[in-house]
Amino acid sequence: MLFMLIVKASKNSEGGNRPNEELNEAMRKYNEELVKAGVRVLAKGLHPSSNGM
Numbered sequence: 001m002l003f004m005l006i007v008k009a010s011k012n013s014e015g016g017n018r019p020n021e022e023l024n025e026a027m028r029k030y031n032e033e034l035v036k037a038g039v040r041v042l043a044k045g046l047h048p049s050s051n052g053m
Contacts, residue, residue, distance in 0.1 A: 014048045 007013065018024065034040035 009049065014050055016048050 019027070031040060031043065
C-alpha cells in the first residue's frame, strides 16, 4: 500500500526554503527508523509550483 503525504504550500515551501539543521536532522533520524522497521521503502519530494509549466 502506498501513501502520499501532502503539506499545504506556504511562502517557505514555494520559495524552496529548507528546514533548519535541527529539524533536518530529526527528520533524517525518523526516516532512518522507518526504513529499519521496513515501513518506508520510498520517499520523493515535490518541487515548488513556481517550477511548473
